[in-house]
Amino acid sequence: MQPVQTVSHMLYYPNWLENSETSDLISQLAGLPWRQDYLILYGKKHAIPRQHLWLAASQQSYRYSGISMQSAGWPHWLAALTERLNQQFDTRFNSALANHYRGGQDKMGWHSDDEPELGQNPVIAIVSLGVARYLGVRRKGETKMLEKVCLDHGSLLLMPSGFQSHWQHALLAQSPQLVTQSRYSLTFRHTGDQHDARRLL
Numbered sequence: 159m160q161p162v163q164t165v166s167h168m169l170y171y172p173n174w175l176e177n178s179e180t181s182d183l184i185s186q187l188a189g190l191p192w193r194q195d196y197l198i199l200y201g202k203k204h205a206i207p208r209q210h211l212w213l214a215a216s217q218q219s220y221r222y223s224g225i226s227m228q229s230a231g232w233p234h235w236l237a238a239l240t241e242r243l244n245q246q247f248d249t250r251f252n253s254a255l256a257n258h259y260r261g262g263q264d265k266m267g268w269h270s271d272d273e274p275e276l277g278q279n280p281v282i283a284i285v286s287l288g289v290a291r292y293l294g295v296r297r298k299g300e301t302k303m304l305e306k307v308c309l310d311h312g313s314l315l316l317m318p319s320g321f322q323s324h325w326q327h328a329l330l331a332q333s334p335q336l337v338t339q340s341r342y343s344l345t346f347r348h349t350g351d352q353h354d355a356r357r358l359l
């Protein structure tokens with residue numbers, strides 16, 4: 159399957175999943191114990207504009223945007239999907255941040271996936287299920303969006319090593335009147351090495 163290379167050098171694989179697999183995956187995802195987290199900003203409590211979950215084989219927690227998350231487990235279907243990614247891309251994914259965007263109002267703000275748990279120059283893969291949504295990309299330090307990649311149902315987007323040092327991405331909000339259906343994403347990561355190293359000190 160030939161990927162499409164985006165302007166910022168990500169690799170996009172439309173229909174990476176077969177139709178028969180996507181419906182099973184959606185039912186597995188729908189059954190996860192999704193979390194609604196909150197952030198306190200200037201003394202005011204804000205609901206994060208999506209539901210999420212940290213999934214990992216190890217009990218290692220994951221910290222991003224000031225929220226610390228314990229692993230909600232490592233289901234067999236996720237282990238199988240991870241194995242497939244690792245075979246195809248020669249990666250070492252062992253964990254995933256799962257996101258549930260309930261409608262167009264749900265989103266993720268501008269960021270790079272550069273948490274210390276991920277090590278240097280991580281490769282990140284995003285599997286998308288449900289309604290198509292746009293991932294915006296801009297250069298670090300700039301506010302102008304360079305490109306908008308449509309993440310279709312069943313697609314895979316690969317952010318290569320080095321991408322996170324130069325670029326930021328965001329899952330863009332859309333009109334809740336226009337986008338009423340939900341989308342799930344699984345963003346695969348490799349975590350653990352730094353913690354092992356720290357434990358040895």
Ligand SMILES: O=C(O)CCC(=O)C(=O)O
Nearest residue numbers: 255257271284329343345
């Ligand atoms: O939902 C997406 O496609 C993007 C999510 C993302 O950037 C992340 O989980 O770090």
Ligand SMILES: [Mn+2]
Nearest residue numbers: 269270271327
């Ligand atoms: Mn991200």
